[in-house]
Amino acid sequence: MSTQNPMNDESGSSYGEHHEFMAAMGVDRVPESGSSNSEKAGSVSGFNGQYKQESPENGLQRKESRLERVMTGFFSERVRDVRKKLITQFLFNHLALALLILSVFSLYWGAMYDKPRYFHKIKILAVIQDDGAVSQPLPSLIDTVPGHWHVYSSSSFQENYHVSESQIDTQITKLIHEQKFWMSLNVKPNATNVLIDSLQNSSAQPFNSSAFFEMFFESGRDPTNFKSSILPLMTELEAKYQATYSSKILPQIMTNLSDSLANVPSVNVAQAGSMLFSQVDYRPFDNFVLLGPLQVGLIYCILLTFFQLLLFAPMHAEFAQKLKVPHMILYRYLIATINYFFLSLFFCLVSLAFQVDYGRTYGRSGFLVAWMASWLLMMAVGGANENMLTLLAALAPRFSGFWMIFWVVLNISPSFYPMDLVNNVYRYGYILPIFNGVGIFRVIFLNIYPGHLGRNFGVLCAWIVLNMLLFPLCAKVFATQKKRRP
Structure with missing residues (x-):
């Protein structure tokens, strides 16, 4: 004959479980099995009263249990795999x-490396019109x-360039201005006779060597490298x-x-001992503020196109x-073009604020020409940025900075130094884009x-x-990669 365990209720729950349930519901004490009926009744009454007091109708509030993250030390076994991953990433990143x-950076x-090695590429013109003793050692x-x-x-100059003797000086100016030569030395006729x-x-004027030996050039052709290199x-x-002259x-x-020196003024003798070449800068670089739009400012142009993409990225998404x-592609074309239109305006206004002369070549239209040139330049470098950063966002987002450094250095390396002083x-x-932008500005x-x-x-x-x-x-590559991501 089977007997039922007195510690179990009708549903088969143990007394301990029942005790825990009653305690969870707020009953202070569950009566023992040997307690009197009055004590049990009081306990049940207390439970009912407590239940009614904390029922949903009376504002029962439950406390949710929350799992908290347990922090640990760097050398804990719990982060062993993370440390291994760190070592791998450290080696790969470096x-x-x-x-x-x-x-x-080597680019x-x-x-700038070993410029004298390329001096043989610098074309220089020398026209010696004097045929006396003064100019004889020059060749x-x-x-x-x-x-x-x-x-x-x-x-020989007249024969080679098909000009008359009176046109020699004009032709030299033209050759330098058209960048056929970097500079010229023009020894004027009759230098020895004078x-x-x-x-x-005794009645002759003192000899002025600078009137007969003329260096002719345009420093504006390369503002930072011409006078230094x-x-x-x-x-x-x-x-x-x-x-040699002295x-x-x-x-x-x-x-x-020697017989006639005593009869001439001493100033003539003293002046004869001075030999200086005159320097004629036909297109001078005379405003250092121009280094902004001609050099460093062009780096900022590249960076500005990158910033506008970051600023509008949430809207694009x-x-x-x-x-x-x-419609999405058309939207991207239009918003980028409009952005570059205003960015180029702001870029040109900075130079205008610092009194850069926009009218030297095109008069009053100079600012408009510079603005449109800046607009085309930003569209050229900015479009490349958008394409590459879109690809990198899909394939390797963390290498976006690598592209920006590469794109900047790739552009400025051949643009800030003359082609005749660098490797082919x-x-x-x-x-x-930047090289051609420099040429325009x-x-x-x-x-x-x-x-x-x-x-x-045309290149822009x-x-x-x-x-x-x-x-x-x-x-399309970006959209495809985005769909594949979990």
């Missing part, structure tokens, strides 16, 4: 940074100075010629004229969820030769068209 620095450093001295020298006599006359004719080639020739040419002439694909590998700059601000503007604007427009053609493909 390898990536090392490759970036050693490859991309910029290389543009041999020129051979000792670095540079790609083109030396002509008066007759020097001798000043030492034997190219002009010293001519001043080196000047120094060598001064030494030690050989002038003593020989004075020996031949919101529209992407609601617009059809053709930097000729890729001819097809990049130098024409606007410094009035240098405008013959390359067609190529400059080609970049804009290419970016617009590639953007739908980049957007």
